[in-house]
Amino acid sequence: MKLSSVFLLMLTFGFSNAQDQSISVNPGSAGIGMRTTSSVFLGDNAAGFGAGGQMKILFSNRVNSEWFLDYMNSSAGLNGYRKDTHIGWSVQFAVNKGGYQTRMLIPFVEAGQCFDWTTVGFVKNNSSENAMPQTSVRNQPVFSAATQAGAGVAWFPISRLELNAQVQYMIHLGKDVHLEFDNDNYAYEISQSKGTSFDGHILGTISISWYLIQPQKKRA
Amino acid sequence: MKRILIFILLFISVNSIAQKKPGPGIRKGLLRAEGSLAYGSGNSSRYYLQGELEYLVHNRVGINGMTYINIGPAGNYPNSVHTVFSGPAFHFPMSKQMDVSLALQPGLSFVKDKGSIENSAVSEMVPNTSIMGGLAYYGSFFHLFFQMRANSAYTNDTAERQNLSDLRISFGLGWNLNLK
Numbered sequence: 341m342k343l344s345s346v347f348l349l350m351l352t353f354g355f356s357n358a359q360d361q362s363i364s365v366n367p368g369s370a371g372i373g374m375r376t377t378s379s380v381f382l383g384d385n386a387a388g389f390g391a392g393g394q395m396k397i398l399f400s401n402r403v404n405s406e407w408f409l410d411y412m413n414s415s416a417g418l419n420g421y422r423k424d425t426h427i428g429w430s431v432q433f434a435v436n437k438g439g440y441q442t443r444m445l446i447p448f449v450e451a452g453q454c455f456d457w458t459t460v461g462f463v464k465n466n467s468s469e470n471a472m473p474q475t476s477v478r479n480q481p482v483f484s485a486a487t488q489a490g491a492g493v494a495w496f497p498i499s500r501l502e503l504n505a506q507v508q509y510m511i512h513l514g515k516d517v518h519l520e521f522d523n524d525n526y527a528y529e530i531s532q533s534k535g536t537s538f539d540g541h542i543l544g545t546i547s548i549s550w551y552l553i554q555p556q557k558k559r560a
Numbered sequence: 561m562k563r564i565l566i567f568i569l570l571f572i573s574v575n576s577i578a579q580k581k582p583g584p585g586i587r588k589g590l591l592r593a594e595g596s597l598a599y600g601s602g603n604s605s606r607y608y609l610q611g612e613l614e615y616l617v618h619n620r621v622g623i624n625g626m627t628y629i630n631i632g633p634a635g636n637y638p639n640s641v642h643t644v645f646s647g648p649a650f651h652f653p654m655s656k657q658m659d660v661s662l663a664l665q666p667g668l669s670f671v672k673d674k675g676s677i678e679n680s681a682v683s684e685m686v687p688n689t690s691i692m693g694g695l696a697y698y699g700s701f702f703h704l705f706f707q708m709r710a711n712s713a714y715t716n717d718t719a720e721r722q723n724l725s726d727l728r729i730s731f732g733l734g735w736n737l738n739l740k
Contacts, residue, residue, distance in 0.1 A: 374647035391666030393689035421716030
């Protein structure tokens with residue numbers, strides 16, 4: 341986290357001389373980028389981070405959209421793990437009056453949906469004396485849909501380049517899969533059930549996007 | 561004869577590109593590539609064959625991709641950790657020829673080990689998060705570089721969770737070509 345802060349500070353000072361005065365992005369602009377996401381599961385005792393990418397399409401002055409893919413690897417308890425692949429989209433609504441046409445920080449609220457493939461697993465804690473390889477137990481990937489909402493800030497240090505930080509809460513709908521833990525925080529069973537679980541996860545994302553397509557604004 | 565003609569044509573085309581915007585340094589349209597050895601210092605030290613390709617879409621922003629092929633040493637667990645990173649890199653030129661670069665890049669590691677009596681077998685794809693810093697000195701077609709990458713990753717599907725985080729260091733000679 342400290343390193344990320346130093347990185348963002350250096351970017352701020354580094355690009356302060358490079359700013360051109362043109363408006364950041366016009367409606368119809370589209371870009372691609374990379375992202376790092378951290379995840380904390382409230383009901384599964386799991387925390388981790390992931391890597392991914394996103395595509396962005398700006399629909400209007402205040403409405404941006406993000407189409408993302410994340411692959412996340414979380415540790416659960418002392419011997420378990422959870423792997424999530426998210427493919428989805430979020431619509432980001434700029435709260436400030438000028439929307440995305442500013443050089444200032446752009447606060448936004450967002451909501452969206454995604455599809456999720458989840459694998460959970462654990463390594464059986466065999467305490468046999470012959471030290472044979474430990475047995476790994478995992479489920480087949482479980483498919484579910486999810487919905488998420490949150491808030492964040494976007495910043496365009498130069499035209500076409502967007503730096504974005506956001507926090508979201510995601511709830512999984514459909515099948516729920518999680519690990520059962522004993523009192524010592526060791527996973528011993530994979531549990532699967534149908535239905536919505538409000539024990540979702542908190543996602544924090546830092547992303548960088550480059551707008552490849554940037555239509556010129558029509559003059560009145 | 562054909563080969564000589566092709567060589568002359570290539571030389572002229574490269575030279576004409578170079579003449580349009582003479583002088584070295586980082587700027588929009590620069591294509592740079594590097595290949596070298598990298599050393600990773602972490603829980604277990606590793607050696608990598610490193611490859612990098614970058615194209616500058618702005619005077620200070622490049623689209624960058626890097627590959628690390630784990631080539632040793634043999635005794636590490638997991639035995640094989642190959643990684644790819646991708647994302648924008650930001651450049652802060654200190655002079656016409658000297659450049660400092662920074663990149664916050666996610667990546668993916670492909671981790672494999674057949675296992676042994678003591679260790680469990682593993683075949684896992686692991687996400688990475690990393691910050692890279694670089695220093696380079698540019699000539700017309702070559703540059704000298706020094707890079708450091710702080711990388712965070714771990715693998716779960718093993719008897720004991722393995723921390724793959726490391727600090728990767730590399731230096732060497734790279735190639736660059738101005739395409740605009």
